[in-house]
Each structure stands twice: as structure tokens, then as C-alpha cells.
Amino acid sequence: MGNGTSIGRVRGLGAAKAGTHHWLLQRFTAIGNLLLFLWLLVSLLMMPSLNFITVSDWISRPVPATAIALLIVSSFWHARLGMQVMIEDYFHGANRVGAIIAINLAAFAGAAFGLFCVIRLALGGA
Numbered sequence: 001m002g003n004g005t006s007i008g009r010v011r012g013l014g015a016a017k018a019g020t021h022h023w024l025l026q027r028f029t030a031i032g033n034l035l036l037f038l039w040l041l042v043s044l045l046m047m048p049s050l051n052f053i054t055v056s057d058w059i060s061r062p063v064p065a066t067a068i069a070l071l072i073v074s075s076f077w078h079a080r081l082g083m084q085v086m087i088e089d090y091f092h093g094a095n096r097v098g099a100i101i102a103i104n105l106a107a108f109a110g111a112a113f114g115l116f117c118v119i120r121l122a123l124g125g126a
Helices: 006-010 019-045 052-059 062-090 094-122
Strands: none
Touching: 019 062, 052 062, 052 094, 062 094
16 A cells, blocks of 8 residues: 555545435435426426416415425535535635635525525515
8 A cells, every 4th residue: 555656645545425315405405306297297287377456375385385495405406516516526625615715605605595585476475
């Protein structure tokens, strides 16, 4: 196990122990997104019209508001996980840290804005 070759420097270190968890989270959020999006699509297609009043009345009910909030959280979480993998693969050094911080802030801001909009519609503030 010499220190001079690439394989010698990494031999015996083992896995980073975080890849499986990250991979599973991506798959679970993908399945959740698929199911929630299909529910949203079917719900919208079953509405008599898609005007603002009808959709506002629909989203003011607890089940649709909760499901859409879950879809927002799951979608932004899934997007953040995917972007993080891309950044970890292709960015190096300080650029990597800055890019991961930026995607975390963007995902949090997008999810917070989406949840704020759903809560506002659900409580009848629009």
C-alpha cells in the first residue's frame, strides 16, 4: 500500500457511507412526486372549470391543500438532491461549497414561497 499511486492512497478507506441514503432519498421523493403529481392532474381534470374561483375553493379544503404542500416540499427536495449530486460530481474546491449553499438557499426559498402561496389560498387570503 504505497502512497505514490492513486490506488494506494484510497485503498482501505472504504465507502463514504452516505451514497446509499442519498440514493434512497432521491428514489423516495421521485415516487412521492409521481403519485402526488398524478393525483393533482386527475383532480384538475375532474374539475368543472379551471377558473380562479373554482380552483381557490378546491384548494381551500384541507386534503388538497395538504397534498399540494407535500408536492411542493417533495419536488424542491428532489430537485435539491439531484443538483447536489451534479455539483459534487463536476465542481471542485470553494466553487463546490458555494454552489451547494446556493442550491440549498434556492430550494428553501422556492419551497417557502410555494408553501406561503398554498397557505394563503387555503386560508382564503387571496
